[in-house]
Amino acid sequence: xxxxxxxxxxxxxxxxxxxxxxxxxxxxxxxxxxxxxxxxxxxxxxxxxxxxxxxxxxxxxxxxxxxxxxxxxxxxxxxxxxxxxxxxxxxx
Amino acid sequence: xxxxxxxxxxxxxxxxxxxxxxxxxxxxxxxxxxxxxxxxxxxxxxxxxxxxxxxxxxxxxxxxxxxxxxxxxxxxxxxxxxxxxxxxxxxxxxxxxxxxxxxxxxxxxxxxxxxxxxxxxxxxxxxxxxxxxxxxxxxxxxxxxxxxxxxxxxxxxxxxxxxxxxxxxxxxxxxxxxxxxxxxxxxxxxxxxxxxxxxx
Numbered sequence: 001x002x003x004x005x006x007x008x009x010x011x012x013x014x015x016x017x018x019x020x021x022x023x024x025x026x027x028x029x030x031x032x033x034x035x036x037x038x039x040x041x042x043x044x045x046x047x048x049x050x051x052x053x054x055x056x057x058x059x060x061x062x063x064x065x066x067x068x069x070x071x072x073x074x075x076x077x078x079x080x081x082x083x084x085x086x087x088x089x090x091x092x
Numbered sequence: 093x094x095x096x097x098x099x100x101x102x103x104x105x106x107x108x109x110x111x112x113x114x115x116x117x118x119x120x121x122x123x124x125x126x127x128x129x130x131x132x133x134x135x136x137x138x139x140x141x142x143x144x145x146x147x148x149x150x151x152x153x154x155x156x157x158x159x160x161x162x163x164x165x166x167x168x169x170x171x172x173x174x175x176x177x178x179x180x181x182x183x184x185x186x187x188x189x190x191x192x193x194x195x196x197x198x199x200x201x202x203x204x205x206x207x208x209x210x211x212x213x214x215x216x217x218x219x220x221x222x223x224x225x226x227x228x229x230x231x232x233x234x235x236x237x238x239x240x241x242x243x244x245x246x247x248x249x250x251x252x253x254x255x256x257x258x259x260x261x262x263x264x265x266x267x268x269x270x271x272x273x274x275x276x277x278x279x280x281x282x283x284x285x286x287x288x289x290x291x292x
Contacts, residue, residue: 015205024273028254030265051211052200058214059280060248065219066229067249072128076142080124081117083146088153 012038019049023056103165108156116153123166127173130250134177136234137184144180148173163259167252171260178238187234190278195237198278214287225286232282240275247272 012034014022019042025031026039043049103122107115124145131141151172159168190198201208218225233241239261246257247268257272258265 015202016207017202017205020200020202020207021273024269024276028269030254030269048207048211051213052207054213055211055280055284056276058218059276059283061219062225062229062283063233063244063248063276063279065221066226066233067133067245068226069129069132072125073138076128077121077124079142080120080146080149084116084120084149084153087150 014038014042016042016046016049016052019043019046020052023053027057027060105159105161105165108165109159119152119165119169120149123169127170130170130245131173131177133249134174134245135181135184140180140184144173144176147176151176164256167256167259170252174242174260178242182238185234187231189237189241190235191237195240195274195278198281199274200277200281212288218287228286229279229283232279235282236275236278240271240278243268243271244275244279248276 014035019039022031022035022039026036031039043053103119104112104115108119127148128141128145131144132138135141135144148169152169155172159165163171233244236244242261243257246252246260247254252260254265254268254272257263258268261268263271
């Protein structure tokens, strides 16, 4: 068999459903090299998966932005230390 | 994505185990601000966050001998705080949460390996600072079942590594990714109608 044909036949091809299942691992950089290549090849050719990945990434970003909290009050550390000293001295 | 663990300081474990007050103080000074912000995000109440943090440090000091050194000290500390925060969150929660069946309905469906519904990219301005959208996202996160809410808070918001989240929750890394993926997909589905209609 010709080498290019062997390579083409041995290439891993993914469906949209499989690409979807790999999204978290893809964003973690945890896919093996062969799966990552197949994932990216599918993504390049599939506008639906590109759009879904865009929404998925923006969901993560929106969660991060929604959870902004104010800086802790300046007395936080001293109050915590005072609490701990008091509680630990009671136990001695 | 920056990893939480990249910025972790190292602590003198021997000094901590010998009850050295200076070592404890160094731990409190270094970890309080971040732990407090984590607990504030988790509990959504300053006083609760402060109380849980103080109790978590106290328990950590009292149980430092049980720390095995197989995890980062800070991961162990967050584990103690998380256990306490869970109890309080369940008691005080403001929203009715979804169950697994609700979550199943929020996952995308497929036909012959392809998405059953077409998707379009969300507009870039969806990431603009908008209080109405922030509120919508916060409520959506709070409606997730507790174990899904936790994984979003720890991985996507606190930016712990997947390995650290796995340690904290007693799961494999694969199981963390599966749970995180379901949670993100549920959130996406909850937000999508509002974003596509443009009513936020």
